[in-house]
Amino acid sequence: MxxxxxxxxxxxxxxxxxxxxxxxxxxxxxxxxxxxxxxxxxxxxxxxxxxxxxxxxxxxxxxxxxxxxxxxxxxxxxxxxxxxxxxxxxxxxxxxxxxxxxxxxxxxxxxxxxxxxxxxxxxxxSTYMLVRPDAPYKTLQEFVAAAKKAPGSINYGHFNATSKVTGALFAHEAGIELAAIPYKQVSQAMSELIAGQIQVVFTDTVAGDAFVSSGQLRALAVHSDARLKRYPALPLIAETYPKFTIRxxxxxxxxxxxxxxxxxxxxxxxxxxxxxxxxxxxxxxxxxxxxxxxxxxxxxxxxxxxxxxxxxxxxxxxxxxx
Incomplete structure (x- = not known):
């Protein structure tokens, strides 16, 4: 704007x-x-x-x-x-x-x-779980399987307290180890994700919308009260991990x-x-x-x-x- x-x-x-x-x-x-x-x-x-x-x-x-x-x-x-x-x-x-x-x-x-x-x-x-379009994992289950196969090899970028806690809480509920990489701004984390320096970012749907709609990034899942009308095939994180209730x-x-x-x-x-x-x-x-x-x-x-x-x-x- x-x-x-x-x-x-x-x-x-x-x-x-x-x-x-x-x-x-x-x-x-x-x-x-x-x-x-x-x-x-x-x-x-x-x-x-x-x-x-x-x-x-x-x-x-x-x-x-x-x-x-x-x-x-x-x-x-x-x-x-x-x-x-x-x-x-x-x-x-x-x-x-x-x-x-x-x-x-x-x-x-x-x-x-x-x-x-x-x-x-x-x-x-609502919150997107974002990865690169060419990421080897196409589903939430494949992502978790890859993380369990090589603990600590997948980095998630965070840029504020919300994104940091969300990533850590997801790792806890999924039983995996993710390395947390800090950034000062969401734009930096997104750029690093697109460049392949990190593998996943948890961000709200306002900040992530342009990246998803343009195809620059792919949403593996979303955390929301219900599936999104725009992307009805996109699964909720809570469908796989019911205890993931973070707002x-x-x-x-x-x-x-x-x-x-x-x-x-x-x-x-x-x-x-x-x-x-x-x-x-x-x-x-x-x-x-x-x-x-x-x-x-x-x-x-x-x-x-x-x-x-x-x-x-x-x-x-x-x-x-x-």
């Missing part, structure tokens, strides 16, 4: 730690900024840019998407935590930043439950916890309208997401429950806490 907004607007936005949220929400000339804590081309970046287009039309204000990758999303999250709590700076919240990181880092510099409030969701997502990638919008409730409600209303109205609704559904209207209270409950589940996933996968 082409950038429509000049990055020069960023210069006027206050990000310094301790900056007071004193700017009035009524200032309709102030840009809205959506900070994406990961690099361009990923699911968060794509979703944020769709929402930016909608909010520009809805509010008449400039909406800028700013990618702040690094540290499993921590750098971008910290930028929003220290921003004014007036609804002008939004965070693209993900499974990694709000659900998985608390279980993967001993000294996480933020508390997603205390420092932020979720105000919107793009809907439950597909979560994407939402969060604001600093001190943001006034009326502003949180306004943002919730706008985001609910955006994700349930075409063209965004159709695009999300095409990516195998299930957009729906979700209240602030429902989002809070979802976050608490899913974060607890991720503690269990990390324990089962026996991942070392950093």
């Amino acid at each position: 082409q950038r429509r907004h000049c990055l020069a607007w960023l210069a006027g936005l206050p990000f310094a730690a301790g900056a007071a949220g004193t700017v009035h929400a009524q200032d309709k000339d102030k840009p809205i900024q959506i900070i994406v804590p990961f690099g361009p081309g990923g699911s968060g970046d794509i979703s944020a840019r769709m929402l930016a287009e909608f909010l520009t039309r809805k509010t008449g204000r400039a909406v800028v998407v700013d990618n702040r990758p690094g540290g499993n999303g921590i750098i971008g999250v910290e930028a929003v935590r220290n921003a004014p709590a007036d609804g002008s700076v939004l965070l693209l919240a993900t499974t990694s930043t709000h659900l998985a990181n608390p279980s993967l880092f001993r000294k996480l510099p933020y508390d997603p439950g205390k420092d932020f409030r979720l105000v919107g969701s793009f809907g439950p997502g 597909g990638g979560f994407l939402g919008i969060a604001v600093p916890a001190a943001t006034p409730v009326d502003m949180q409600q306004k943002l919730n209303t706008w985001i609910n309208e955006a994700v349930t109205t075409d063209p965004i609704r159709s695009r999300l559904e095409g990516f195998a997401f299930a957009p729906a209207r979700v209240s602030l209270a429902e989002l809070a409950t979802f976050e608490r429950q899913e974060r607890e589940k991720w503690k269990g996933y990390v324990d089962i996968a026996k991942l070392e806490v950093q």
Whole structure:
């Protein structure tokens, strides 16, 4: 999606730690900024840019998407935590930043439950298990057989907490050994997979869709609530491994916890309208997401429950806490 907004607007936005949220929400000339804590081309970046287009039309204000990758999303999250709590700076919240990181880092510099409030969701997502089109394994069973024949010889690329835990949990459930190769961005992992440097990547269907539809990569299986309408022959991972219940990638919008409730409600209303109205609704559904209207209270409950589940996933996968 082409950038429509000049990055020069960023210069006027206050990000310094301790900056007071004193700017009035009524200032309709102030840009809205959506900070994406990961690099361009990923699911968060794509979703944020769709929402930016909608909010520009809805509010008449400039909406800028700013990618702040690094540290499993921590750098971008910290930028929003220290921003004014007036609804002008939004965070693209993900499974990694709000659900998985608390279980993967001993000294996480933020508390997603205390420092932020979720105000919107793009809907439950799904996850592709991707390999090269010419990979010697054509089915999930053949992949597992190859991994068992040569333990540790198959590398999986991960680029955030979600993809790391998903790969480790799959290896645990399948009884195989996969070598984990870290990357800073999803685009790097995809490029390395296409080049044959790694053998498999687990990524959400938003980020993986273009690679699957173009034939650059092949999906061996998908993790979703049901088989995808676009690819009905593509099996679910859970059909073979019923205990593989890890939820597909979560994407939402969060604001600093001190943001006034009326502003949180306004943002919730706008985001609910955006994700349930075409063209965004159709695009999300095409990516195998299930957009729906979700209240602030429902989002809070979802976050608490899913974060607890991720503690269990990390324990089962026996991942070392950093």
